[in-house]
Amino acid sequence: MKLSRSGVIAKKIGMxxxxxxxxxxxxxxIIRVEENVVLSIKNKAKHGYNAVQVASFDQKPQRLNRSIKGLFEKANVAPKAKIKEFIVAEKYLLEVGCKIGVDHFKKGQCVDITGTSIGKGYAGAMKRHNFRGLEASHGVSISHRSAGSTGQRQDPGRTFKGKKMAGRMGGKVVTTQNIEVVDIDQELNLLVVKGAVPGNKQGYIYIRDAIKKALSY
Structure with missing residues (x-):
């Protein structure tokens, strides 16, 4: 994995x-990137790897437990709702209290965005895996949207693990790569990216430089 700069915590506003x-x-x-504050850092000598821990989006102190409050008090940072650690290269380590905003990114660059996909609940094979379904006629009755055969004959006499079947759909951590930054509004702290990103509206997402694209600056 290519190590690069720290990422940021953001919120998905909508499309x-x-x-x-x-x-x-x-x-x-449209993505809102409020000010991210460096809460702590980890270095290879002490922790075995280099990382930056950032926090963002203001939170009421009474909604945090004592151990989390201690982290903010130690760093002299106002309580935040979300904390995220990004593994970085040694040359990109930041100081505690350093602030990262929407200007961390540049127009035209590519980013990787991670979020939790929208949960769809229990879904059938057609919706979950894009199966075409059974015939609309020729003897098929009632089971038009069923998955069809899922096993083999007497040998091996079982259904293999990992077979695409009906089940819980969505609600998983998904990373979409190489998303182009179309525009940046520094006054409103908005980031405009091309296409869709995982997650619900107002859901937390994590943005960092694309690992498959080299920075042009």
């Missing part, structure tokens, strides 16, 4: 679209 000069509509996601 919209912008128009190019030729009239083409481009789907975009």
């Amino acid at each position: 919209s679209q912008i128009y190019k000069e030729n009239g083409e509509a481009v789907p975009v996601t």
Whole structure:
């Protein structure tokens, strides 16, 4: 894994679209990046790896337990709702109390965004795995949306693990890679990226430099 700069904690606001000069509509996601504060750092000599722990989005002190309150008091940082640790290269280690904003990213660069996908509950094979379903006629009755056969014959006489079947869909940590930053609004702390990102509206997401793309600055 390529180690790079620290990422940021953000919130997904929702989706919209912008128009190019030729009239083409481009789907975009609006993301709010409030000020991220460095809560603590870890170095290879003491902890075995280099990392930066950041916190963001103000929180009432009474909603935090004593151990978490102690972290903020030690760093002299106001209580925050979300804490996230990013593994970084040694040259990108920051000082405790350092602030990271939306200007951490540049227009035109690519980022990787991690979030928890929208939970769909228990779903069938057609919705969950895009199965085509059974025939609409020719003797098929009632079971048009069933998965069909899932096993073999007497040998091996069982269904293999990992077989695509009905089950719980969504609600998993998903990372979407190489998402282009279309625009940045520093006054409103908004980041506009091309396409969709995982998660619900107002859900927390984590953004960092794309590991498969080199920084151009």
